Amino acid sequence: MLPFTQELGVFYSTIYGGIAVGLLFDVYRSLRNNFKIVRYLSLFFDALFWIIVTILTFITINAVENFDLRYYHIIALFIGFLLYYSTISKFILTGLNKLIYLITNLFKKTVCYIVSILNNLYYVIIYSMHLLFDIIFYIPNMLLATRKFIKRKSVGRLKIKKRV
Known part of the structure; x- marks a missing residue:
């Protein structure tokens, strides 16, 4: 049998365990109020809460009295x-x-910023590739077409001069 002062210390320690259970209950309530998934899966999260409370109670009783449970x-x-x-x-x-x-x-704003940066980066990459393909394919074709056009015009002028 333990002396009264030691029993009182054990009693107060167990009160702290009850306060910890209350704090855990508030964490659960705030999660349930703020996230719809917790409300939709309430049966699972209720069971999880009570399992955690049971583990916390056993840890408290083990730390205080080595599983010597008293009323x-x-x-x-x-x-x-x-x-x-x-x-x-x-x-x-x-x-x-x-x-x-x-x-x-903060998480929503961070995700929005990342998405907007990726969106802008996408357009920078796409427009850069578009410019690159224009430089590689369109501009040389345009120069070749201009050269052919000038050649045809110059050949036409030469023919006109010969007739006269």
């Missing part, structure tokens, strides 16, 4: 969750929502 651990986890939820949960949730909005907005 007050469950009460302390519940008290920790209620303390967190009733005091700072709304501030944390608001901060998480703003952080997620900032990150998603």
